[in-house]
Amino acid sequence: xxxxxxxxxxxxxxxxxxxxxxxxxxxxxxxxxxxxxxxxxxxxxxxxxxxxxxxxxxxxxxxxxxxxxxxxxxxxxxxxxxxxxxxxxxxxxxxxxxxxxxxxxxxxxxxxxxxxxxxxxxxxxxxxxxxxxxxxxxxxxxxxxxxxxxxxxxxxxxxxxxxxxxxxxxxxxxxxxxxxxxxxxxxxxxxxxxxxxxxxxxxxxxxxxxxxxxxxxxxxxxxxxxxxxxxxxxxxxxxxxxxxxxxxxxxxxxxxxxxxxxxxxxxxxxxxxxxxxxxxxxxxxxxxxxxxxxxxxxxxxxxxxxxxxxxxxxxxxxxxxxxxxxxxxxxxxxxxxxxxxxxxxxxxxxxxxxxxxxxxxxxxxxxxxxxxxxxxxxxxxxxxxxxxxxxxxxxxxxxxxxxxxxxxxxxxxxxxxxxxxxxxxxxxxxxxxxxxxxxxxxxxxxxxxxxxxxxxxxxxxxxxxxxxxxxxxxxxxxxxxxxxxxxxxxxxxxxxxxxxxxxxxxxxxxxxxxxxxxxxxxxxxxxxxxxxxxxxxxxxxxxxxxxxxxxxxxxxxxxxxxxxxxxxxxxxxxxxxxxxxxxxxxxxxxxxxxxxxxxxxxxxxxxxxxxxxxxxxxxxxxxxx
Amino acid sequence: xxxxxxxxxxxxxxxxxxxxxxxxxxxxxxxxxxxxxxxxxxx
Numbered sequence: 001x002x003x004x005x006x007x008x009x010x011x012x013x014x015x016x017x018x019x020x021x022x023x024x025x026x027x028x029x030x031x032x033x034x035x036x037x038x039x040x041x042x043x044x045x046x047x048x049x050x051x052x053x054x055x056x057x058x059x060x061x062x063x064x065x066x067x068x069x070x071x072x073x074x075x076x077x078x079x080x081x082x083x084x085x086x087x088x089x090x091x092x093x094x095x096x097x098x099x100x101x102x103x104x105x106x107x108x109x110x111x112x113x114x115x116x117x118x119x120x121x122x123x124x125x126x127x128x129x130x131x132x133x134x135x136x137x138x139x140x141x142x143x144x145x146x147x148x149x150x151x152x153x154x155x156x157x158x159x160x161x162x163x164x165x166x167x168x169x170x171x172x173x174x175x176x177x178x179x180x181x182x183x184x185x186x187x188x189x190x191x192x193x194x195x196x197x198x199x200x201x202x203x204x205x206x207x208x209x210x211x212x213x214x215x216x217x218x219x220x221x222x223x224x225x226x227x228x229x230x231x232x233x234x235x236x237x238x239x240x241x242x243x244x245x246x247x248x249x250x251x252x253x254x255x256x257x258x259x260x261x262x263x264x265x266x267x268x269x270x271x272x273x274x275x276x277x278x279x280x281x282x283x284x285x286x287x288x289x290x291x292x293x294x295x296x297x298x299x300x301x302x303x304x305x306x307x308x309x310x311x312x313x314x315x316x317x318x319x320x321x322x323x324x325x326x327x328x329x330x331x332x333x334x335x336x337x338x339x340x341x342x343x344x345x346x347x348x349x350x351x352x353x354x355x356x357x358x359x360x361x362x363x364x365x366x367x368x369x370x371x372x373x374x375x376x377x378x379x380x381x382x383x384x385x386x387x388x389x390x391x392x393x394x395x396x397x398x399x400x401x402x403x404x405x406x407x408x409x410x411x412x413x414x415x416x417x418x419x420x421x422x423x424x425x426x427x428x429x430x431x432x433x434x435x436x437x438x439x440x441x442x443x444x445x446x447x448x449x450x451x452x453x454x455x456x457x458x459x460x461x462x463x464x465x466x467x468x469x470x471x472x473x474x475x476x477x478x479x480x481x482x483x484x485x486x487x488x489x490x491x492x493x494x495x496x497x498x499x500x501x502x503x504x505x506x507x508x509x510x511x512x513x514x515x516x517x518x519x520x521x522x523x524x525x526x527x528x529x530x531x532x533x534x535x536x537x538x539x540x541x542x543x544x545x546x547x548x549x550x551x552x553x554x555x556x557x558x559x560x561x562x563x564x565x566x567x568x569x570x571x572x573x574x575x576x577x578x579x580x581x582x583x584x585x586x587x588x589x590x591x592x593x594x595x596x597x598x599x600x601x602x603x604x605x606x607x608x609x610x611x612x613x614x615x616x617x618x619x620x621x622x623x624x625x
Numbered sequence: 626x627x628x629x630x631x632x633x634x635x636x637x638x639x640x641x642x643x644x645x646x647x648x649x650x651x652x653x654x655x656x657x658x659x660x661x662x663x664x665x666x667x668x
Contacts, residue, residue: 265630266630268628268629268630268631268634269628269630269631269633269634269635270629270630270631270633270634270637271630272634273634273637462641462644462645465637465638465641466638466641466642466645468638469634469638472634
């Protein structure tokens with residue numbers, strides 16, 4: 001049976017607003033960033049045209065050319081040429097171009113026109129182009145190219161009605177003759193430049209705009225870095241300082257719920273499971289929701305304002321020193337939020353060897369799941385309550401340490417893999433600074449917050465229930481809580497692993513909490529709350545710092561302090577380096593094309609974390625004692 | 626002596642184990658975490 005679906009592909013250079021247009025036409029909320037490489041996979045959605053006709057929209061990855069070798073360029077080329085095994089050839093291609101960079105963006109349009117498909121050119125971001133003094137002439141452009149041209153402002157949803165009209169059948173035919181020699185790169189480039197100049201006239205005296213003026217400071221070899229570090233510090237300081245109030249609310253809610261359950265139920269296993277296992281364990285993780293939301297808010301703000309691309313530009317020189325190109329920066333940057341999209345974003349890297357190295361080190365960029373662990377341990381290290389600039393500095397140092405280690409390992413690994421067969425070029429466009437798209441930022445923040453809560457309500461809840469069972473069964477009738485615990489599964493596991501983890505400064509319970517967090521690292525906080533709560537009695541005056549206070553008071557059987565500075569440092573170091581995320585390993589196996597890489601990465605990172613923790617504790621103990 | 630609370634608690638633990646096993650069998654490729662943390666769960 002013939003497939004009657006009308007397919008329309010969105011193609012264009014990176015950062016032309018394709019994803020914004022895709023969202024505007026389909027009403028979906030795909031992630032939007034103000035830097036290249038956000039779309040590495042093909043997104044598909046349904047759009048409704050003016051008379052209710054349904055079409056399938058295919059958002060292709062942004063690419064500068066169809067002739068490159070990177071996986072994203074391959075995908076775009078395959079779809080446009082009808083060679084993709086899952087997506088049939090589109091009936092129409094919407095070529096999205098940034099009106100401010102017409103000459104350069106037209107090159108891809110001309111390449112697509114050579115493929116003889118019906119094309120509509122979408123001139124996006126006309127407001128910014130006109131603000132910079134350009135005088136646009138869409139009619140002239142249409143005449144020169146022989147295809148319809150529609151001027152729009154995707155973020156403000158202006159021009160969408162005209163665009164939808166152009167998307168109606170019958171589609172404009174592919175131009176019969178081209179104004180340049182087909183397949184000849186020089187002829188194509190010359191035509192593109194000439195057409196671009198005709199359709200977007202620059203004023204005689206080019207006065208520098210606000211973006212240029214800002215870039216003079218923000219991309220300065222010295223002041224650029226000062227600003228970059230200042231921004232990073234402000235982000236970490238805010239995460240520590242502003243989240244206290246909402247965290248207090250979550251905690252009060254937690255205490256209130258526990259009180260309610262204790263009033264309503266008689267003492268027993270179920271009540272214990274609900275209060276200590278579920279509310280106590282899951283609550284210990286959920287309490288970090290405000291900080292996670294803030295982290296994603298800042299990432300969204302930096303992306304959407306255009307600063308993220310400047311950060312990539314600043315880092316490019318640094319990256320080349322470790323054998324990676326600037327193309328590896330964006331995947332690594334994404335990994336600060338979550339290693340999974342980071343690993344997937346490596347598809348934009350042309351060189352297979354550079355791609356493997358980037359995948360290998362990406363999980364060392366501290367992801368948001370590590371944040372709850374850091375937020376628990378950093379104040380313990382400094383011996384104070386949460387907040388303050390010193391803690392923010394330490395937190396920033398943790399991120400820097402993970403990043404630097406990743407670079408050093410990348411350098412070594414890159415050397416071992418040998419040089420590339422194909423030279424890789426990094427082309428990054430600096431978009432103009434824009435007013436942040438608040439709607440998108442907040443939608444993104446809510447989405448990520450919801451994903452975090454969903455995880456807390458499923459995987460983490462499950463692990464907490466199992467952990468409660470492991471700390472309860474098998475039961476022993478005794479009045480001594482220590483004896484009861486050592487009879488349980490956790491007690492036995494703790495005893496068994498204590499000799500292994502003790503040289504790192506941890507007791508069996510901390511070792512067990514580490515074991516429980518191998519599937520998802522944030523589980524560690526809830527596990528510690530459960531494992532160390534057992535011998536404690538009810539304390540009405542518990543505050544937000546209760547886990548920390550409890551841990552700080554813990555002692556070894558000989559009476560010496562358990563969580564000394566070297567021990568907390570060793571624990572921090574372990575969490576900076578260990579790869580405790582099963583989904584990441586699954587994605588690495590898929591992207592690297594082999595489980596060998598995923599297993600190798602897991603073993604290497606776990607061993608590295610254990611050895612680093614061992615060294616830190618042993619050396620630290622020598623220095624502090 | 627095992628009261629009703631112990632039975633319910635044990636049942637919850639058993640159901641959790643079964644759900645974990647089912648999840649592990651289902652997990653393959655992307656969104657294997659089921660959290661959609663990378664945004665792929667919309668596909």
